Amino acid sequence: MPKNQHRRVGYAYNPTYTRLADLLPSNVGRATLVDDLIQSYDLITRCDDIISPCLASKDQLTAYHDSKFISYLLNEEGVTYSDSDSKSESESHSNAESSLPHEDVDRRLQKRYGLEFDCPVFDGLGKYVQAISGTTIACARYLTARNSSKDAKQRVAINFHGGRHHASKAKCSGFCYVNDIVLGILELRKTFEKILYIDLDLHHGDGVETAFAHSNKVLNISLHRHDVGFFPGSGSSKFCGKGRGQNYTINLGLRSGLNDTSLRRILGDVIHPAFKRFQPDAVVLQCGADGLARDPSKEWNLSIRGLCSVIIDIIDFGKPTLLVGGGGYNHADAARLWCLVLGELLVGREATERWDMIPEGSRRIQEYASDGYAYFPDEVRTIDDLNTKDNFLDRIVENTKLRIAKIDHTT
Numbered sequence: 001m002p003k004n005q006h007r008r009v010g011y012a013y014n015p016t017y018t019r020l021a022d023l024l025p026s027n028v029g030r031a032t033l034v035d036d037l038i039q040s041y042d043l044i045t046r047c048d049d050i051i052s053p054c055l056a057s058k059d060q061l062t063a064y065h066d067s068k069f070i071s072y073l074l075n076e077e078g079v080t081y082s083d084s085d086s087k088s089e090s091e092s093h094s095n096a097e098s099s100l101p102h103e104d105v106d107r108r109l110q111k112r113y114g115l116e117f118d119c120p121v122f123d124g125l126g127k128y129v130q131a132i133s134g135t136t137i138a139c140a141r142y143l144t145a146r147n148s149s150k151d152a153k154q155r156v157a158i159n160f161h162g163g164r165h166h167a168s169k170a171k172c173s174g175f176c177y178v179n180d181i182v183l184g185i186l187e188l189r190k191t192f193e194k195i196l197y198i199d200l201d202l203h204h205g206d207g208v209e210t211a212f213a214h215s216n217k218v219l220n221i222s223l224h225r226h227d228v229g230f231f232p233g234s235g236s237s238k239f240c241g242k243g244r245g246q247n248y249t250i251n252l253g254l255r256s257g258l259n260d261t262s263l264r265r266i267l268g269d270v271i272h273p274a275f276k277r278f279q280p281d282a283v284v285l286q287c288g289a290d291g292l293a294r295d296p297s298k299e300w301n302l303s304i305r306g307l308c309s310v311i312i313d314i315i316d317f318g319k320p321t322l323l324v325g326g327g328g329y330n331h332a333d334a335a336r337l338w339c340l341v342l343g344e345l346l347v348g349r350e351a352t353e354r355w356d357m358i359p360e361g362s363r364r365i366q367e368y369a370s371d372g373y374a375y376f377p378d379e380v381r382t383i384d385d386l387n388t389k390d391n392f393l394d395r396i397v398e399n400t401k402l403r404i405a406k407i408d409h410t411t
């Protein structure tokens, strides 16, 4: 098979990290599914480098996050969180008297820090947030380490278990406990002046937007489903950044039914022109898989090959690129997407075009049984792309072009 000639690809992997990433309550077990599929194509051994996952220190986490919030998440002495939710009823009852005052305090803190509803406390939370963040930071360092003239290849670093774009400075939100993307961008900024952040997740990348809304060094492009009552509610196309950061936030608030054709149009008419105008030194790409047609959210209608090809085309802009995962609640399809991305980078499209059935060697092959073990099941639904109605997408694209023209590429 052809060896990847012009890129150097690093994939963040070790089995302990996969198990820690598996703990995320909204996606229990997804990391194992992703890494198993990748291994069944023998892609780990084909990577140019394995990036060692590591645990972020408190100092690294507080480069963005609030110190007390992080102490609480890490379960540091004096700010312990109750794990009563994860204990059996009898265990909780037997500890009830001794732990009551702590629990009262804990409940208040948990509410303040957003540790409720879709972000419950879970066993291993501290290690989980350290691992996700430390690994995205390690990926950023993999990109910034390229300073030898002998190493002229484009570097691509991948942490598919990161991409927690909703977390804010002192609050968990939307299945995101800490914002590894913000931490990764801050790490990249130590070396690279200008960063282009692109968020392909179904949901608005509100946490990343807030972190860099005032910056003219981070151009933030998020395309997402946007409607009254649709999580997280932010991401209106009207918001374009604040102060010095004005015009450095581009939101494409989209309707339901987005298909491959519309996504490709956004790539050609918005993302690529913004890249050319801004001239970033590095790119960070959030590859959320919840816009895929069979995601339980049933909002967008993207195919695995369609979304993958847009991801690859963005990597082919040629800058050092950090890829992270994100949403994706049909775990098998998220695994198919991310494995295909890695496959195209390492063995090329000609080889992946021959991918047909999930390899028999996959330890999780039963997860694909309902699709007859097909790699590319019939995915897209016969629904309208409402973005193409009433010239909606035309208007968004035209407005965005005006915004892009205001980006000062000399900053």
Ligand SMILES: [Zn+2]
Pocket: 201, 202, 203, 288, 290, 326, 327, 328
């Ligand atoms: Zn999402």
